[in-house]
Amino acid sequence: MIDFLRRLFGQPGSSATAKDRxxxxxxxxxxxxxxxxxxAMKRDLVDVISRHVEVDRERIEVNFERQDSALxxxxxxxxxxxxxxxxxGAHAAPEPPKETPEPMAAAAAExxxxxxxxxVRKRRRKSSKKAAAxxxxxxxxxxxxxxxx
Amino acid sequence: xxQIQSVPQEIEAAAAPAKALGRAIVLTSxxxxxxxxxxxxxxxxxxxxxxxxxxxxxxxxxxRNLDIVLGxxxxxxHHLLDVxxxxxxxxxxxxxxxxxxxLFLLAAAQSREKDDVETHKMKELVASLRERFDYVLIDxxxxxxxxxxxxxxxxxxxIVVCTPEVSAVRDVDRVVGLLGNRFRPxxxxxxxxxxxxxxGKMLSVDDxxxxxxxxxxxxxxxEPEIIVTTNRGEPLALxxxxxxxxxxxxxxxxxxxxxxxxxxxxxxxxxxFERVGEFLGGKRA
Numbered sequence: 013m014i015d016f017l018r019r020l021f022g023q024p025g026s027s028a029t030a031k032d033r034x035x036x037x038x039x040x041x042x043x044x045x046x047x048x049x050x051x052a053m054k055r056d057l058v059d060v061i062s063r064h065v066e067v068d069r070e071r072i073e074v075n076f077e078r079q080d081s082a083l084x085x086x087x088x089x090x091x092x093x094x095x096x097x098x099x100x101g102a103h104a105a106p107e108p109p110k111e112t113p114e115p116m117a118a119a120a121a122e123x124x125x126x127x128x129x130x131x132v133r134k135r136r137r138k139s140s141k142k143a144a145a146x147x148x149x150x151x152x153x154x155x156x157x158x159x160x161x
Numbered sequence: 162x163x164q165i166q167s168v169p170q171e172i173e174a175a176a177a178p179a180k181a182l183g184r185a186i187v188l189t190s191x192x193x194x195x196x197x198x199x200x201x202x203x204x205x206x207x208x209x210x211x212x213x214x215x216x217x218x219x220x221x222x223x224x225r226n227l228d229i230v231l232g233x234x235x236x237x238x239h240h241l242l243d244v245x246x247x248x249x250x251x252x253x254x255x256x257x258x259x260x261x262x263x264l265f266l267l268a269a270a271q272s273r274e275k276d277d278v279e280t281h282k283m284k285e286l287v288a289s290l291r292e293r294f295d296y297v298l299i300d301x302x303x304x305x306x307x308x309x310x311x312x313x314x315x316x317x318x319x320i321v322v323c324t325p326e327v328s329a330v331r332d333v334d335r336v337v338g339l340l341g342n343r344f345r346p347x348x349x350x351x352x353x354x355x356x357x358x359x360x361g362k363m364l365s366v367d368d369x370x371x372x373x374x375x376x377x378x379x380x381x382x383x384e385p386e387i388i389v390t391t392n393r394g395e396p397l398a399l400x401x402x403x404x405x406x407x408x409x410x411x412x413x414x415x416x417x418x419x420x421x422x423x424x425x426x427x428x429x430x431x432x433x434f435e436r437v438g439e440f441l442g443g444k445r446a
Contacts, residue, residue, distance in 0.1 A: 027358070
């Protein structure tokens with residue numbers, strides 16, 4: 013009954029849709045316009061992860077993808093070797109049992125690494141949609157390069 | 162250049178050399194059709210009615226429109242490019258406003274192209290206008306190409322005009338990024354329809370500025386009067402007793418630094434149907 017009345021007296025507005033679409037498109041716009049920011053982010057990301065595992069800096073891929081109503085950052089960071097949790101020797105050879113089958117731990121294949129060390133999850137941070145979406149408006153004015161002069 | 166500075170008496174009377182330099186404000190939006198020209202005409206009129214000496218510069222070379230919105234189309238003899246190319250003096254090209262003594266127009270060239278304008282000359286022109294007027298309002302063309310860069314070149318402040326539409330907001334966001342911090346852009350939201358906002362069918366002021374986060378000068382409603390007055394070439398700001406005319410004056414006051422609240426369109430009372438709908442919670446999803 014209430015549903016019927018609601019339908020009679022007005023349907024949900026489209027302005028909410030407009031707002032969500034704008035948020036998302038502006039985030040993508042800002043990223044597109046700030047390649048140097050993405051590079052800096054990549055560097056920082058790798059620096060943090062490198063404290064714990066050895067990664068292949070040459071083959072890192074960072075992409076942004078729209079997922080439903082949010083923007084996600086997907087990083088593919090090939091891991092070359094993993095140090096033993098308490099040993100400090102850097103084992104250059106790809107020997108740790110957990111990672112050897114496929115040294116290229118793709119971002120998508122997260123669960124195995126997740127269990128090991130919390131810091132590795134850093135690379136998921138950015139894909140936390142709600143945080144990204146909520147902050148989306150803040151950098152609105154800032155990152156675009158000042159090309160008008 | 163020497164021509165630009167020569168000042169015949171009748172205009173000098175209206176626009177005596179100012180002690181301090183005037184302010185050069187560009188009105189821009191990225192997207193076309195959001196009401197830049199109408200806003201320029203109305204804010205210029207309102208500022209001039211406050212007693213300030215105002216010159217409106219139509220930087221939309223090739224698509225001249227500010228003259229017709231102001232009802233001055235039959236008086237334009239020379240234009241911006243004539244002045245920039247020193248084909249005539251600045252005073253030959255300045256057209257005095259119809260209703261407001263301290264308002265002047267420098268029209269765009271209709272038969273020329275935006276690329277014909279040299280950026281440094283535009284800068285020089287605006288600089289010399291600032292010596293003579295309190296306000297130099299520059300009506301920027303749509304787009305972000307050379308026409309935009311020329312319009313912006315001589316300005317030191319910006320007003321961005323945005324309608325509550327996704328495309329306009331996105332374009333304003335882009336333009337603000339291009340402008341950078343130097344212009345301290347301020348926002349005018351144009352063509353708001355309070356009834357639609359109430360029904361959740363149009364982006365609200367908060368929605369728009371939640372995204373843009375700019376200092377808000379004011380909000381202008383989408384009123385039929387604006388179309389009617391534009392048809393006649395008599396900016397609505399001439400009618401201070403109308404809500405929209407008053408809103409333009411409030412924005413002008415804020416530009417001038419008065420401490421008045423940003424004008425908001427009165428939201429016409431919701432109908433009984435709408436109120437029942439709101440009660441049921443079905444309106445704002």
